[in-house]
Amino acid sequence: MDEVGKRLRSARIEKGYTLDDLQQITKIQKRYLLALEQGKFDELPGDFYVRGFIKQYATTVGLDGEEIVNDYEAQTPATRPRDYEQGVSKTRTAGHRNNSVGKWLRDNLGKVIIGLVALVIIASLYFYVSRLANQPKTQIPDQSSKVVSSKKSSASSSSQKSSSSSSSAQSSSKKDGLSVKQAGDANTFTVKNLPSGSNKLVVTATKRAWVMVTVTGGTGSTWQAVLTEGQSHDIVIPNGVTTIAVRMGNAAETTLKINDKSVPIPADATSVQNYTLNFESNN
Numbered sequence: 542m543d544e545v546g547k548r549l550r551s552a553r554i555e556k557g558y559t560l561d562d563l564q565q566i567t568k569i570q571k572r573y574l575l576a577l578e579q580g581k582f583d584e585l586p587g588d589f590y591v592r593g594f595i596k597q598y599a600t601t602v603g604l605d606g607e608e609i610v611n612d613y614e615a616q617t618p619a620t621r622p623r624d625y626e627q628g629v630s631k632t633r634t635a636g637h638r639n640n641s642v643g644k645w646l647r648d649n650l651g652k653v654i655i656g657l658v659a660l661v662i663i664a665s666l667y668f669y670v671s672r673l674a675n676q677p678k679t680q681i682p683d684q685s686s687k688v689v690s691s692k693k694s695s696a697s698s699s700s701q702k703s704s705s706s707s708s709s710a711q712s713s714s715k716k717d718g719l720s721v722k723q724a725g726d727a728n729t730f731t732v733k734n735l736p737s738g739s740n741k742l743v744v745t746a747t748k749r750a751w752v753m754v755t756v757t758g759g760t761g762s763t764w765q766a767v768l769t770e771g772q773s774h775d776i777v778i779p780n781g782v783t784t785i786a787v788r789m790g791n792a793a794e795t796t797l798k799i800n801d802k803s804v805p806i807p808a809d810a811t812s813v814q815n816y817t818l819n820f821e822s823n824n
Contacts, residue, residue: 543580545595545613550578552602567597568753568788568815570765574598582613586751586767590790593813719802724819727807732799732820740778742785743798746770751790758783758820768795782820789814 553563564571576584577598582591595613596606646653724731744752746768753765759779768774778785778799789795792814797804806816 544616545609546578546580548604548609548612549595549598549602552599552604553578556602558602563598563601567594567601569594569597582617586790587749589749589812590751593790597813719800721799721802721804723805728815729817729819730804734823735778735782735820736800737780737823740800742776742778743773743800744768744776745773745796745798746791746794747796748791748794750795752795753788755786756782757785784817784819786815786817789816 553560558566560571560574563569563574567574573585573594576582577591577594582588585591585594592610592613596610599609600606718734719736720731720733722731722733723729742754744754746752748770749767751765751767752774754763754776756762756776756779759781761779762776764774764776766774776785791812792806792810793812795806797806797816804816806814
């Protein structure tokens with residue numbers, strides 16, 4: 542396993558790169574780069590990212606990325622991934638629970654049937670009594686009811702006019718609402734009409750994915766993490782933001798939203814992708 546790390550380190554030194562230089566170029570954390578060189582692949586987020594990081598590292602220092610990945614795979618024992626083993630364990634546990642539930646049902650089937658019949662009878666009585674209680678009572682119409690009805694009709698008409706006016710105003714405001722569109726290439730987007738006040742970028746993983754977000758402008762910030770399946774994270778978009786750079790380790794299984802507006806990431810996006818969001822000033 543150390544042979545792959547030695548080749549990567551030798552190529553980096555030959556290129557004259559430091560680990561800090563390589564971190565700046567590849568956007569891979571320095572501790573992961575060091576783990577690759579030392580052959581400590583178990584310190585990386587997962588086997589999927591090991592291959593991606595090895596290929597990107599090798600390509601950056603002038604090596605054949607595919608060849609280095611093949612060397613790594615040839616030297617890696619053909620063991621099942623940790624996620625697979627956990628899945629098998631969960632399946633076995635679920636199977637055991639299902640067997641216990643089935644046995645309980647067999648032993649108590651008579652009681653369950655009696656309980657269901659009793660429940661149906663109670664529900665029928667309840668609905669019958671409710672229906673009797675809700676039957677309309679006969680009322681003698683008088684002149685005052687007509688006056689009230691007239692007033693209600695007038696109030697309803699005014700309410701409809703107000704609602705129509707409000708809908709027109711909302712429709713007009715939506716024309717100038719938040720817009721996120723591709724600009725130039727598939728990985729660059731232009732954000733227009735960002736509302737004033739509180740805004741956020743929502744990152745959601747449909748499967749396990751590593752993500753890094755760098756905010757430029759305003760207070761500026763950087764965040765990165767490995768999101769598990771179904772996990773989301775909110776990044777506050779500060780006032781004065783100009784650019785947000787997003788690097789994804791599993792782009793096909795990751796989505797982005799600005800407030801409730803989806804960023805149209807291409808459906809055929811490959812695993813590792815860099816996206817840029819350019820924000821236009823509202824002034």
